[in-house]
Amino acid sequence: MTIELATPLGDEILDLKAGDRVTLTGMVYTARDEAHLRMQEEGFPFDPEGAAVYHCGPVISGETVIAAGPTTSARMNALTGFLLDAGVRTLIGKGGMSADVLGLLEGRAVYLAFTGGCAALAASRMKVRGVWFEDLGMPEAVWALELDHLPLTVGMDAHGHNLFGDVAARAEAEFAQMFPK
Amino acid sequence: MHTVTDTHLFRAVSDATKKALEIAETHLPEDVTAALEAAYASEEEPIARAELGAILDNIALAEETKRPICQDTGVPVIFITLPPDIPYTPAIEEGVRDGVTRATASVPLRPNVVSPMTRANSGTNCGEGMPVVHITPGDTFMLTVLPKGAGSENVSRIAMLLPSQVDNVRRFIVETALEAGGRPCPPIILGVGIGGTFDRAAFLAKEALLEPIDEMDTFEQQICDDVNHLGIGPMGLGGRTTCLAVKVKQAGCHTASLPVAVNIQCWAARRATVRVIL
Numbered sequence: 001m002t003i004e005l006a007t008p009l010g011d012e013i014l015d016l017k018a019g020d021r022v023t024l025t026g027m028v029y030t031a032r033d034e035a036h037l038r039m040q041e042e043g044f045p046f047d048p049e050g051a052a053v054y055h056c057g058p059v060i061s062g063e064t065v066i067a068a069g070p071t072t073s074a075r076m077n078a079l080t081g082f083l084l085d086a087g088v089r090t091l092i093g094k095g096g097m098s099a100d101v102l103g104l105l106e107g108r109a110v111y112l113a114f115t116g117g118c119a120a121l122a123a124s125r126m127k128v129r130g131v132w133f134e135d136l137g138m139p140e141a142v143w144a145l146e147l148d149h150l151p152l153t154v155g156m157d158a159h160g161h162n163l164f165g166d167v168a169a170r171a172e173a174e175f176a177q178m179f180p181k
Numbered sequence: 182m183h184t185v186t187d188t189h190l191f192r193a194v195s196d197a198t199k200k201a202l203e204i205a206e207t208h209l210p211e212d213v214t215a216a217l218e219a220a221y222a223s224e225e226e227p228i229a230r231a232e233l234g235a236i237l238d239n240i241a242l243a244e245e246t247k248r249p250i251c252q253d254t255g256v257p258v259i260f261i262t263l264p265p266d267i268p269y270t271p272a273i274e275e276g277v278r279d280g281v282t283r284a285t286a287s288v289p290l291r292p293n294v295v296s297p298m299t300r301a302n303s304g305t306n307c308g309e310g311m312p313v314v315h316i317t318p319g320d321t322f323m324l325t326v327l328p329k330g331a332g333s334e335n336v337s338r339i340a341m342l343l344p345s346q347v348d349n350v351r352r353f354i355v356e357t358a359l360e361a362g363g364r365p366c367p368p369i370i371l372g373v374g375i376g377g378t379f380d381r382a383a384f385l386a387k388e389a390l391l392e393p394i395d396e397m398d399t400f401e402q403q404i405c406d407d408v409n410h411l412g413i414g415p416m417g418l419g420g421r422t423t424c425l426a427v428k429v430k431q432a433g434c435h436t437a438s439l440p441v442a443v444n445i446q447c448w449a450a451r452r453a454t455v456r457v458i459l
Contacts, residue, residue: 021228021231056252057252057253058291059249059252059289059290059291066248066289067249067251067252067291068252069251069253071253072332072335074364094332094363094364094366094416095362095363095364095366095416095417096363096417113416113418115232115235115236115415115416116332116363116366116447117250117251117253117330117366117447117449118236118238118239119239119243119248119249119250119251119252119253120242120243120246120248120250121235121238121239122252123248124242137292137295137302137304138291138292139291139293151235153231153232153418155418163418163419164362164417164418166419167362167363167413167414167417167418167419168413168417171359171362171413172359174410174411174412175359175411178355178407178410179352179355
């Protein structure tokens with residue numbers, strides 16, 4: 001069963017469990033490494049309360065989203081705390097995030113995984129609504145994108161469950177059996 | 182034997198580069214799509230099936246709308262075969278740069294190439310020494326592009342193993358996939374270079390990614406099975422399919438060395454070859 005979510009997000013995200021399939025509708029803000037650094041220094045160009053931050057460096061042409069799949073979230077592991085402290089309720093990306101981030105999510109936010117590389121699919125569900133920090137270049141700028149039912153998987157929930165972590169732990173164990181030291 | 186002017190050469194190579202990029206960025210090779218469809222058919226985990234389903238929908242949508250398959254349109258790696266009657270002049274690499282610049286506007290591609298230390302973006306997907314162009318002799322004038330994304334490139338590895346560690350080659354390759362986990366957008370393809378020198382091994386690993394993935398030898402199949410046993414699954418969310426194929430290339434090496442390079446390729450294994458028409 002697919003759970004429908006819409007931004008701004010509130011406490012409904014606390015009911016989500018790792019492995020749930022959801023769709024997200026409403027505004028999201030893209031941010032990669034450079035945008036995180038800039039927002040840490042200068043503050044948020046958008047209202048972070050209940051916001052969704054999307055780890056994505058899109059290809060935009062004029063007002064059109066050409067391609068906008070997720071980037072590797074782990075690069076932002078050490079840059080995430082201030083977003084959650086400011087009220088951001090979900091991080092969207094691919095590949096999952098660190099144990100530290102899992103701790104930071106506890107009781108307040110979730111990590112949603114969008115299928116890596118699915119840029120054409122993502123673009124078909126998005127509209128451009130604004131942009132900040134364009135001097136950082138197209139991929140690193142903060143883009144306001146309006147989503148229409150983007151399909152996502154809850155990768156990390158607000159109660160310490162991490163689908164990526166479970167899979168990685170099983171893979172480690174399998175590897176140790178295959179190649180004993 | 183006809184004479185080829187630099188102007189002709191520049192224009193022909195530029196057109197071929199642009200055309201190859203337009204195909205590669207929006208249309209996945211048949212062997213790769215077939216492997217993804219087979220993975221979808223054999224997958225039982227609901228999350229893994231949903232991930233593979235999204236990938237297949239995305240491929241169809243990119244094809245239909247002529248939009249890039251992935252927003253990381255990569256950095257173009259170019260392979261050219263040059264017949265004996267075509268002069269090897271700087272016009273060839275200049276033509277490639279022009280073709281990449283034009284494709285960046287026409288597809289459009291994300292401007293990915295920056296200066297390594299200042300991080301200043303050129304806006305054209307060209308930079309000092311970029312794109313990488315490999316030219317080898319051949320019978321026909323062909324140009325292949327391999328747009329390479331960073332997610333999978335960043336978790337690629339090279340090891341200078343000891344000659345006594347031949348048995349560790351397989352372990353190193355599987356361990357590279359293990360450490361990469363969900364980050365390179367699995368299901369992945371592994372390009373492996375064994376032997377040569379430090380740089381040659383890395384080149385062979387990249388070159389292996391040009392090989393069709395619909396067949397593997399026993400060694401390649403064994404490593405592919407090992408990686409799939411890890412259960413990392415599509416996007417690292419668990420499942421049967423972590424690796425679509427392993428392709429290995431070898432070269433002779435120093436008796437005291439055993440270089441092994443593993444170049445990881447995401448599921449969006451984009452490559453296209455076109456004839457350069459003069």
